[in-house]
Amino acid sequence: MTNAMELYQMLPKTNCKKCGKTSCMAFAVALMAHELTPEDCPPLKEEPKYKENYEKISGLFKPSEGATETGLIVHEDLCFGCGNCVVACPPNVANDPYGVGSGNAPTNPNKLVLTVEDGVVKAQNLGECRRFGKNKILCNGCIVTCPVEAIEFV
Ligand code: SF4
Ligand code: SF4
Ligand code: SF4
Numbered sequence: 001m002t003n004a005m006e007l008y009q010m011l012p013k014t015n016c017k018k019c020g021k022t023s024c025m026a027f028a029v030a031l032m033a034h035e036l037t038p039e040d041c042p043p044l045k046e047e048p049k050y051k052e053n054y055e056k057i058s059g060l061f062k063p064s065e066g067a068t069e070t071g072l073i074v075h076e077d078l079c080f081g082c083g084n085c086v087v088a089c090p091p092n093v094a095n096d097p098y099g100v101g102s103g104n105a106p107t108n109p110n111k112l113v114l115t116v117e118d119g120v121v122k123a124q125n126l127g128e129c130r131r132f133g134k135n136k137i138l139c140n141g142c143i144v145t146c147p148v149e150a151i152e153f154v
Contacts, residue, residue, distance in 0.1 A: 004028040007060075010053040012043045034071065034154070037061065070131040071153045072123050072142075078150035081119035085142035085151060089114045091128040114142060121150065 007028040014024065019041045021027040030036040038057045044050045086092055092100050092112045099107035109115050113128050126132055130139035131153065142151045 004032045007031055007057060010057055011041065012047075012050060014043065016043060018042045031057070031061070070126050070129045070136070072126070072129070072131070073152045073154055074121055074123060075150045075152065076120050078148045079120050079146075080148065080150075081116045081121065082147065083116050083121075084145040084147065085121060086112065086114045086116055088141040088145040090130060090139065090141060091125075095128065 004025070005028070008025050011024040011028060015022070017023075019027045019030075019036065021030060021036075024041075027036065027041060031038065038054060038061060039045050044054045044057070086106075087100050087103060089100075089112075092114060094101070095111040095113075096106055096108055099105060100112065106112055106115065111125070113123065113125050115122050115124065123129075130137050140153075143149075143153070
């Protein structure tokens with residue numbers, strides 16, 4: 001992922017405020033925070049001279065289209081279904097203490113945040129993820145236990 005300064009360099013840098021932000025730098029920061037999208041900058045989106053940069057920025061944010069409410073992305077091409085993240089996820093353990101919480105098969109997969117289906121991890125019930133919502137905490141149980149970096153938060 002890029003940073004706000006790199007994004008800023010690709011913006012029109014006119015501080016026209018059409019995006020609702022006070023400056024292009026503020027817009028870049030909002031992009032990084034996923035509060036706004038590249039389409040929210042009308043000049044960038046509409047003016048031919050910015051076409052190349054618009055496509056470049058949109059490309060940078062493309063992976064996050066698949067992101068969940070928490071910013072979680074699963075790289076399905078990397079995941080090989082080992083289940084480490086399923087067992088390491090605190091809400092999974094709390095919600096299924098005798099299943100994945102005890103190192104066994106899930107007793108109730110519907111209550112889990114991370115499950116493995118057809119050999120690939122699947123995220124669901126994101127409201128239960130510790131990163132969800134205003135009071136999110138930077139839990140990283142799933143990230144650090146994945147041997148192949150198949151889980152990312154953007
Ligand atoms: S609309 Fe685009 S050019 Fe105008 S301030 Fe926002 S980011 Fe900058
Ligand atoms: S961030 Fe924490 S709570 Fe959320 S899915 Fe990963 S391990 Fe589970
Ligand atoms: S995301 Fe990583 S830890 Fe989770 S099942 Fe896939 S390979 Fe294993």
